[in-house]
Amino acid sequence: MILEVAILDVKVGEEKEFEATFAKASRIISSMQGYISHQLQRCIEKQNRYILLVNWGKLEDHTIGFRGSEQYQEWKKITTSFLRSIPNS
Template sequence: MILEVAILEVKTGMEQEFEEVFRKASKIISSMSGYISHELQYCIEEKGKYVLLVKWETLEDHTEGFRKSSEYKEWKALLHHFYDPFPTVEHYIKVNLS
């Protein structure tokens, strides 16, 4: 499993609209092959800052399957105008501590 972590900085005053649109966009990402789950969290300390956590079966499910799909074009059209600057996106794998 891969964890995608995206830091989203939403333009001032657009937070409520962003959250409403994100609810619609959630249906897009959750329909993708390799998708496991996602959550959006709001930062307490910094207004307009969110973290998006998405679990994928493989890295390619995100980078190839989702990002190169027609569904991604719809996701982008819905959400990308809210961000300034453009989000930082990284991928993580779980460390086995046992």
């Protein structure tokens, strides 16, 4: 099992809408082969920062299976409009 850690900096003022929309994104990622679980945690020091933790069966489930899929394109479409920059992961 591997753990993906992504830092998501959301545009200030869009945090609640991001959290609501993330439920749809969660359904996408959880349907992928090799997906085990995930958590989205909000940073208390910086209110618009979130940490996304995703457990995958193996590295390729994330790097090839998810990132190379049509579902990833949908994931990006749903999430990136809220982000200040490309996530660090």
